[in-house]
Amino acid sequence: MSDTDDGPLIQAVARGRDPRAFALLYERHTPAMFGLALRLTAGDESDAEDIVHDAWVRAVDRFGVFEGRSAFRSWLCGFVVYRWREVRRSEVRGTAVDAQADLDPLPSTDARLEAAADRVDLERAVRSLADGYREVLVLHDIQGFTHEEIGTLLGIEAGTSKSQLSRARRALRKTLSEHGGDS
Numbered sequence: 001m002s003d004t005d006d007g008p009l010i011q012a013v014a015r016g017r018d019p020r021a022f023a024l025l026y027e028r029h030t031p032a033m034f035g036l037a038l039r040l041t042a043g044d045e046s047d048a049e050d051i052v053h054d055a056w057v058r059a060v061d062r063f064g065v066f067e068g069r070s071a072f073r074s075w076l077c078g079f080v081v082y083r084w085r086e087v088r089r090s091e092v093r094g095t096a097v098d099a100q101a102d103l104d105p106l107p108s109t110d111a112r113l114e115a116a117a118d119r120v121d122l123e124r125a126v127r128s129l130a131d132g133y134r135e136v137l138v139l140h141d142i143q144g145f146t147h148e149e150i151g152t153l154l155g156i157e158a159g160t161s162k163s164q165l166s167r168a169r170r171a172l173r174k175t176l177s178e179h180g181g182d183s
Contacts, residue, residue, distance in 0.1 A: 006072045014063035026056065029073055032143070033080050039138040040084045042127035051087060055079035070152070074145065078153050081135070088131055125175040133168035140165050 006028070012021035033055060037048035059079045066075060126134060139145045139153065140161070147158040147165075154161070 007068070010063050010066055010072065013060060014066075017060075022060070029076050030056075032073055033076055036077055036138065036143055037080050037084060039126065039142060040081070040135060041087075042134070043123065047087065051080055051083045054083045058083070070149065074149055074153075077139075077143065077145075081139070081153050122172075122176065125172050128175055129168055129171055132164060133171055136161050136164040137168040137172070141169075 006025060009018075009021040009025050012018040013025065030052060033052045034048055037051040037055075038045065041047040041051065055076065056079075059076055066072065126137065129137065135154065136150060139150045140147065145153070147161040150156070150161040151158045156164075
């Protein structure tokens with residue numbers, strides 16, 4: 001599957017709202033969009049599902065203006081990021097959310113359980129990052145976006161993305177070392 005395979009499907013949806021073409025695009029790209037939304041929302045599946053739904057609704061309305069200057073998946077993920085930022089802004093105006101989860105490592109004697117506990121600790125540590133740090137870390141280290149793509153998605157300079165990533169990694173290492181993880 002490549003973005004060139006998506007072109008005819010995008011046009012079919014843009015021209016006539018072809019349900020089969022949309023179903024194929026949805027099947028191809030929703031897992032990546034959901035993974036991004038899930039990490040941005042610090043693991044809140046319900047919020048992630050809502051964000052992905054809203055992102056698709058907005059994207060479909062704009063399929064006709066997609067110019068192919070970026071990868072289609074990157075373009076779709078932009079809608080996820082924008083929607084997440086809207087949700088985050090509305091939460092900031094509403095109620096404060098406790099950003100610090102219980103970070104106590106899980107007790108384990110089995111190596112597989114210890115590895116699972118390390119993954120859980122890492123996920124918790126990522127969730128505990130400040131929104132801006134988590135945003136850049138997820139986009140770069142987990143989703144594989146370049147700093148230039150992140151800059152475009154977030155409306156920042158590539159250098160800002162690089163410095164945010166450096167700070168996010170430092171904060172992540174600090175959190176993991178404070179709670180017994182290896183850094």
